[in-house]
Amino acid sequence: MDPIIALILTITVIAVVATRHAIPPFLTLTGGALFFALLNGMGESAVSAFTGGAGALFALLGIPVYCGSVIAKFLARDGGAERIVEDIGRISHRPVTAAALAGYLLSVPMMCCITPFIVLTPVLAGIRRKLHCTTALYYAAACGSVISFVFLYPLPVTYAIINSLQPEDFVAGTYLQVALPLSLFALIIVAYLSGRHHGCSTGSQESEKTVPGNRRQAWIPVILPVACLAVGHLIAPLSTLANINIALFAGLCGAIFLSPAASRIPALESGTKHAGIIIFDLCGAGGLGAVIATEGGIAAALPSLTTILPAILVPFVIAALFQAAQGSRVVSAVITASLLAGTEIITTVPALPLVLMTAAGCMMFSFFTDPFFWVIRRTTGDSVRDICMRYTVPLLCAGTVTAGITVLIFG
Helix, strand or coil: CCHHHHHHHHHHHHHHHHHHHCCCHHHHHHHHHHHHHHHHCCCHHHHHHHHHHHHHHHHHHHHHHHHHHHHHHHHHHCCHHHHHHHHHHHHHCCHHHHHHHHHHHHHHHHCCCHHHHHHHHHHHHHHHHHHCCCCHHHHHHHHHHHHHHHHCCCCHHHHHHHHHHCCCCCCHHHHHHHHHHHHHHHHHHHHHHHHCCCCCCCCCCCCCCCCCCCHHHHHHHHHHHHHHHHHHHHCHHHHHHHCHHHHHHHHHHHHHHHCCHHHHHHHHHHHHHHHHHHHHHHHHHHHHHHHHHHHCHHHHHHHHHHHCCCHHHHHHHHHHHHHHHHCCHHHHHHHHHHHHCCCCHHHHCCHHHHHHHHHHHCCCCCCCCCHHHHHHHHHHCCCHHHHHHHHHHHHHHHHHHHHHHHHHHHC
16 A cells, blocks of 8 residues: 555544544554554564664653653642742733743643643632633643643653754754744743633632642752753763753652652652653654654655645644644654654754754644643533634644744744
8 A cells, every 4th residue: 555545544543543432542553553554564574663663762751751740740749839830920920921831831840741731730720719710721821831842852842853863963052042932932922812811800819729839849840950951061071961861860859859758659659650651652652653664655755745845844744744633742743753864854954943843843733632632621621612712723823933933044
């Protein structure tokens, strides 16, 4: 079978199974890889490719995801999330902006976009009761966490892209000089779109109050990973600190040492379980991407897209299509990068716009196949249409604007 037709059938099957039957991503991705292999007659080579791809992604993200998940549980147990939101609120004075910033910041140490939202949900619920806000707080936090998760390096999306492509001209500091302002601009866009529906009032504060935790206990696990990465990139003798595994492990150690003894075992156990679910889903993504890349037919056909589109748009379009098909941003990034690796596109487009355009594509079409979409629906109780208008559309706008700016700068 033609590999492109086989891929279309595969992502269609994955989308239908994931949406209608609520099958966990690891199983749908594993089944999708086997289905694609059968359609193309790959035989046992598909098994070797899948296990190799899954193992490679575990080696890449296993430790950071574990550390981030456990840090999240410590912040949720000990009032750290409440403290962070309260401190941000003192600066922004707008509940929606504070929620967006909190989601944006917490994605960094938690190495996930959904986990910060889950941690922040009870905090935002308390703010809603106190200030009589609408569900816009939830949408702002969700969109904020997605933006940093997708654009900032070395969070999983960009980290996976760089690891797959291995571009020689990629410089982390240079990338962040461009990506950080772009991500903050995207954050302003989603905060504005969410803020149109905020409806908060500071007139009554008689509702139940949450008790923020210790400031050191809240902020140090968040700041330590960022500080290690910055020091490692700026000071050559300490370059080891720029390793994402070491940076996140430092944040985890800070959370453990600063937490009450009674919180340690419960947070570690709960965080480990949560990390296991995320890691297996990521491994499924790595396995599927490896099987598709090993087949070779699709990667060989990709350069022909440059006869239709400018080369700089190819990663954006591919990532957007995969995002629409299966919903996971890391999966979209891994598969897109796996397909691009070894093609002339990565030599035609410099590393910085290549990563930005792939990341922007992963922001697009976050709806029915996106597990975050359904987490938001369960949390807010809003209709599918409302979620599309207040979650899907703001992210689509942010991704489109970011891609447009990237094309204007580098195209």
